Amino acid sequence: MNIDDHAEELASDLGVDKAEVKENLQNLVEYSVPVEEAKRSLRRKFGDESGGGSSGPTAENIVDVGPDSGNVTVTAKVLTAGKRSIRYQGDDHVIGEGELADETGKISYTAWEDFGLEPGDTVTIGNASVREYEGNPELNFGESSTVSKAEDLDVPYDVGGDRDLADLSPGDRGRNVEVRVTEVETRTIDGRDGETEILSGVLGDESARLPFTDWDPHSEIEEGASVRLEDVYVREFRGVPSVNVSEFSTVTALDEPVEVGGPTRMAIREAVERGGAYDVELVGNVIEVRDGSGLIQRCPECGRVVQKGQCRQHGDVEGEDDLRVKAILDDGTDTVTVILDRELTEEVYGGDIEDARQQARDAMDQTVVAETIAEKLVGSEYTVRGHLSVDDYGANLETLEFRESADDPAERAQAFLAEVEA
Template sequence: MSLDDRAEELASDLGVDKAEVKSDLENLVSYSVPIDEAVQSLRRKYGDGGGGGGSAPSEKDIGDVTTDDSSVSLTARVLTVGKRSIQTQGEQQDIFEGELADETGTLSYTAWTDFGLSAGDTVQVGNAGVREWDGEPELNLGESTSLSFLDDELDVPYEVGGGATLHELQSGDRGVTVEVAVEEVERRTIDGREGETDILSGVLGDESGRLPFTAWEPHEAIENGDPVRIENAYVREYRGVPEVNVSEYSTVTPLDRDIEVGEDATQVSIAEAIAAGGMYDVELVGDVLAVRDGSGLIERCPECNRIVQNGQCRSHGDVEGEDDLRVKAILDDGTATVTVVLDRELTEDVYDGTLDDAKEQARDAMDKEVVAEDIRRNIVGFEYRVRGHFSVDDYGANCDATSFERTDDDPADRARALLEEVTA
């Protein structure tokens, strides 16, 4: 049934003007509210319970809210409030988003109306819509939602205000505050909503680690590389890892102190990195089990840098490929496996030769595969310490290595230590 038919049926049931109902229905759907949920929301708005006698949804604890709920009422503490602009149906829309909490858990929210929320507020929310976002429930606070501020402060076991270290941030966080050093920064011109626009991108660091960032409007303090306090940032996944996003509503303030950036990457197991869905600048230790096909001497498209096979690029068709070196190694640490990707520089190290050496060897043998075979002999069966950026996609777990070093550990010593741990 089309939206117009649903509006006509709903207007007839409720005895109200179809044009008004249709406008409300289109508005809710434009905010990604499912059509059935939007219909029920309008039934409540115009005084019909949709077969339920007009009763309001019962109040729930946050820990009990699921994606099966169509609407809920609850009492909660506001942990964070972020503001940003999105584009919907060709128009810009300001939204407010963050996290709510009670003693049973936390829940993200998006408010399509400015309710005047501030971090630390205790609020009573009525008739809030629920939608699924990244597999989890999220509250939608819209025109049909009632919200009141309570004088009594709700005590919750969570930090109010959004302050976090970079290591604590996860994709989906909104309204966060970080104090960081700008490790790398560059200004780029992209095709934005209103034509060409300048943005800043690079890497931020603090004592807990590093994360990439994008500032959608250049801030002088960031571009100058100053230590900064960034408020009202949000985090989204980019190329499989969390990325800090600084919007036009973010506040950037220079700090009068230096930020010590940790030199060491966070060491995790491969299973932990997979469970996190992606991590930036991590360290893994494991054994190389194999070198995958597509390693060694390869060709790349001069236009997009993708791998060229048989003179064909997936995006640009027939091309004359440019020679390059790459390794895709399978690393196993006993918890899981990951494909570690080495760039030309790291591949030259494990090959013990340059790109020109590899081309000469392949010409002499009339077979590119000899380069990959030499690499296999050099690294398979040995333990390596790998530092890089970990991502998980439909094809599995990958780590783009920034360093790849064989460990000095004696395999016999590691085996004895493991046996002692097991028998202890």
């Protein structure tokens, strides 16, 4: 049933204008309020406390809760509890969020009212609705739900939000991390209240490095600082987890510096199967330099690559020269497209952009620049460091470092064989 059908059914039950109901319903759904919860909210708004005559919720184990479960009752232990501010229907609203667990599994939740949940509490939540979030079911409960203390449950999960950066995943809420701020900058964005200053950059610990955004800039977050961040949530940014610090997050300076590890070395298949990786190191052979490498032209307006004087967004443009490499790296487990910017391309090409222009003029063909680069790269093994993203177009590595590998292939082969035989 789509929004229009829900609105028509609701308007008929309430005896009010369908257009008004539909507008209110769309506003709530756009701000992630589940449809059934939104409909109950509108029934209360228009004076109908019946709840639409739906059957009562069923008691479920968490492992059995899915997006089609309807309204459910669960008894679970609170693993994490965080807060965040959202806006719908023009008003700011504070929601609670985190994870719940019982003996059978765990599930994320959003609480639309303040139920005073704390990590370690065991509660029975009645009349909760279920929606799909980040590909998984999520429990939602609000004014029409009940939350009561219950007998303690012994669950096979850690209570509390402390995690290493490498253990964070998009959709996590109420997490705590101890990190060093390795990069930070102040940016001005067009926020929901107009121009807003935020902080963005990179956090690191021994396990990984990840990008972050502080939506309510904290003075403790400065380059080189070691801090404990409590009640952060995680979103996906260019295929990797991104730490989000909010007005409800607590930032505490640490007395001891946090050690930051280097890039994470992994096989290409592992990195691709993760759906992306930040600050990863891959080792493999360049097997191809793809079209769109060498001397290229970019749109002066948006920076996109220009094909035959045409930008996909701005049409006919006078392209600006640039250098780029798109190389296929293969380590025997999978392949990835390694993208080198102008600076790295100049290093492997052995000349700057003016040298490339001159070579193209002499040959009356700009493809000779890519051919020269391919002659140097194809067939050799390289160690590549960068940020991997995976989308419908494949796996691409935004390259930070690119160098010939110093690894011993024979040693790697022996290690691989030993692992297989084990």
